[in-house]
Amino acid sequence: MAKNILLIGGSYGIGAEIANELKNENNIIIASRSNDSLPDGVKHIKFDALEDDIEKIELPDCIDGLVYCPGSINLKPFKSMSIESFREDLELNFISLVRVVHGLLPRLKKSDQASLVFFSTVAVKLGMPFHTSVAASKGAIEGFAKALAAEYAPSFRVNVIAPSLTDTPLAEKLLNSDSKKEKMAERHPLKRVGKREDIASVAAFLLSEKSSWITGQIIGVDGGLSNLNIT
Template identity: 65%
Template structure:
């Protein structure tokens, strides 16, 4: 049974991952809220990634898997974005992630082989209008992940999931009616938006021993958007 730490696992993709992992692993969820996971087989740690220091006393000596879920979706024209917006996106997506990994690095090294799973975005590799802030923050994650994977191989594996638009509370304003949902689905070669379960399945795989020879990779779980050009 592996010890898995989810940062932000109380809703959306993080919650789906927790549900996927809870029965065959010992799952620790560090998040601001608790109500969605109250009945689950997990250990909760009160934690805000942007402001708090992780309480290490509640974690095991060895951590076999880490998933960092907090993120943002800021889609606005560049000319209207203040510097503070870039700083906020970088803070929640990247700087807070670095802080977490630095704090639990000894626990990750204590595992026989630990796995870190991070989240980027299809926007980090595709030039998409109105995505300058979030694409910059997610691009930092991809570069960081590859460098970290190289530095800590073979002890720690590091991989990134880069979704397209996924049906989560964070993306609600883009999918909150049938017209928006249909238009979003049509933009993808597979003609639907992603689900939290789509992301949970690949995260579970990357945390497991089934992926023990995979590190430093960015997985585009995006309905084919980043690689396929089809009639639209």
């Protein structure tokens, strides 16, 4: 039986790639601000994670899979970061995620075993300069996901993907020239930056029955950056 998979903010980049991988065997719903790059065969609902109430949009009674895609890459020296910047990143990356999950609880509970997939960053595990705000807000996601997985097992499975730099519209400023791409690729043991397919395939796996014994995990999809030192 086809599952109902809801992607929040998944109309382009990694979210759209996840939808493409899953749409043939599942009912995919993307709730996002835009539908400019919406994959064929996917239902779209207008939704702003920062402003809108997930409980007030029309969704199936049962949600079997949830992916929260909104995120930020706000890289600046700490001395240049305002408190308001930290608040904005926390609101988008974490607080809005919490609101979405809380509002969907009744629908998630109707699934035989819902699978929730969130996104962190390699910068939580591997301290990096200029990442104080994004690492803080994404670190909150990791802690939240583990606690949520423990509280709702076996009803839900909750896992987090922690990518390194991936070639998506969100990272465009960091990869907008061949020299930048080469420099970033050299930092990774596998000598390339991530592709959206790298991340989407892991998300699709976590949403499938093939991962039915996996929960509470932070999965690094990072070209080996977080665990390997090859210098």
